[in-house]
Amino acid sequence: MNSKPAGGFVRESLARQYLSYYDGQLRTDAETPSAVKVQRLGPLRLINFAGGQGFITYPHITPTDDTHLASLVGEALAYFREQPEINGVEWKSRGHDYEPGLHEQLLAHGFAADASESIMVGRAADLIAETPLPAGVRLRQVVSETDVRAMTAMQDRTFGEAVSTHHAEAILRRLATADGMQLWVAEDSTGEILSAGRLEPVPGTDFAGIWGGATVAAHRGQGIYRALTAARARAALELGKTLIHSDSTEYSRPILERYGLLKVSTTTPYRWSRTQH
Template identity: 45%
Template sequence: MPHDQHELALHLLSAYDTQLREETEMLGATAIDRSGPLVRGKFGSRGFVSYRDLAGLTGTALDDLIAQTIEHFARDAHVSSFEWKTRGHDAPPDLSERLLAQGFQAEDQETVMLGEARLLAVDVHLPPGVQLRRIDDQADSGPDLRRAVAAQERAFGVPFDLEDFVQSLEKKRALVEVWVAEAQGEVICTGRLEVVPGTEFAGIWGGGTVPEWRGQGIYRALTAQRAKSALARGVRFLHSDSTPFSRPILERSGLLPVTTTTPYIWSRGQAPHE
């Protein structure tokens, strides 16, 4: 990475740590509390752990904090699992091993991409017959949301909880936009824009194209449309936790990789590793 880009990446990372962690990650939570450096939240049956840093905790003290956090969520019979979201630049470097030792399971690592929204807000040529449309701002958005969820399940190959999604959308109605690309009456690509109140950021999430339509610029076009909408809302920066599929598209558009993120999941009934 060239020196000027490296300096920009450090500036963006600082803004990310300052503006997008702790309470900011708890938007829509049904309950929030603090424990030392941690902010803990509940989202229905799922828990979430956020922090800006771990206050220098290492060794046994960090193990104790992890154990106390497990106990906190385990005491709540309504919580079936919780996520401890790690970042690649966080200390200490052995946090992942300590989470695994207490029964967490690591999900896929993603790259945190950040940059100016204006860099993505460009005109992108679409294949013939493909149209972009926002679907959450209609009087009856239910049928379109169901079609979008079905397309997202095809794009990512995993189930997607429609009920949880609709409930989350209702809680953040003024902050979330759901966009789709359609062809021949079918949803072929989906993506959300989520404005983060009190910050300079909006997130671009859930972007996925069904397999037979990939490689034709549709995800890039949907991202550009969300960037234009973000600018219209006064947003300066966009951020995304990117898969290996979306990272190169966002990087070519001018976003920078600033760190990585790996979710560690504790589920009720999991036993620590021996």
């Protein structure tokens, strides 16, 4: 007798459905709306982003596909190596793809694996909740260069990284494309940013992504990030986006699960840097 609770079957069925939406709608050109150049290599999409960043992605690969991703690593990397303006390359893998030997070939060609993250998907409507904010804290959307630089500096510090002008400039370049990305912050009465995150509606799909979520350590557990997530979900619905997706660390995954998102797979970014080779 199978003792798995009925709720578990429902969640698994829903997660499979969400994963099919993710593969069908997001693993296309919709995945990289800010690409400045796209080159095809078999199933691979080789992407150039502004600022000298390369990116490699592809549709879902199954055992029945006549595709051997591992055999394409060298040629894909050579494509970017021949472009002196490219400083680094990310190969974005997914845990539910059929990719025997890929990990070994990526390492052999100088890529290093980052920590795996959970691919989270759920309904935007499930993320909406009336969450009271601490006294003096307000939410708002930001667009000015001053606000963007303050926001990215807070995110860098919160993630334990050095404050980076590169991070701010990448976001400013993205804003300049007017592709629909929204930046949301929570700030106190003095204007100090306590929490922040992006909303990225994906054209031609049911999806919007929530990214870059960060809250200053001293202000966690006060409902601020919950309220910020709800605000982004409302904005997504206003744009006609009914599904939310995000790649989450093991710190943020349980938070998003409490909000109603489901883990549908994993993603592991592999990175190559010209300065290290």
